[in-house]
Amino acid sequence: MIDLQPTINLTSETGVAMALPLAGVPARVFAGLIDLLISMALIGLFFLIIAIASQIFPDGAIPSVLTPFVFPAALLGYPLLFEWLAQGKTVGKSILKIRAIQRTGRPVGFWQAFARAVFRLIDLLFGGFGLLIMLVSMQEQRVGDIVAGTVVIRERAWPSKEFE
Numbered sequence: 001m002i003d004l005q006p007t008i009n010l011t012s013e014t015g016v017a018m019a020l021p022l023a024g025v026p027a028r029v030f031a032g033l034i035d036l037l038i039s040m041a042l043i044g045l046f047f048l049i050i051a052i053a054s055q056i057f058p059d060g061a062i063p064s065v066l067t068p069f070v071f072p073a074a075l076l077g078y079p080l081l082f083e084w085l086a087q088g089k090t091v092g093k094s095i096l097k098i099r100a101i102q103r104t105g106r107p108v109g110f111w112q113a114f115a116r117a118v119f120r121l122i123d124l125l126f127g128g129f130g131l132l133i134m135l136v137s138m139q140e141q142r143v144g145d146i147v148a149g150t151v152v153i154r155e156r157a158w159p160s161k162e163f164e
Contacts, residue, residue: 031093035091
């Protein structure tokens, strides 16, 4: 049987060769849409908190200080923190069973998650530029992946044990 699933070949630090399946563009797009919806919900929540704060502090000091941080916190902070602290996964990636890893096979670190988040924001600002790059990249990488030295893989499906 021929396997048409694109893979990335890695060698672990202990010298073990691995062929890991890439996530694929459709899974990455759907995970990105889920994460974008979560970011939009966070923005709505932040503005609700700011509206409540403006009622409590009618002089406008608190809302005027917080408002400029709403979009960066939701669009940059959410994916950065999740990918860094959840081993390369956001909520969208978890649902679709994919994760970002370093090209060495190691988990995503802070700086890789930071670069990916910054370039995700740039992708959003330029309306699909990242999708175009993913479609032409041999390893289905966005610009953020290339800069960060990461790839997005499909989580390993462990064989189930059948009990008779």
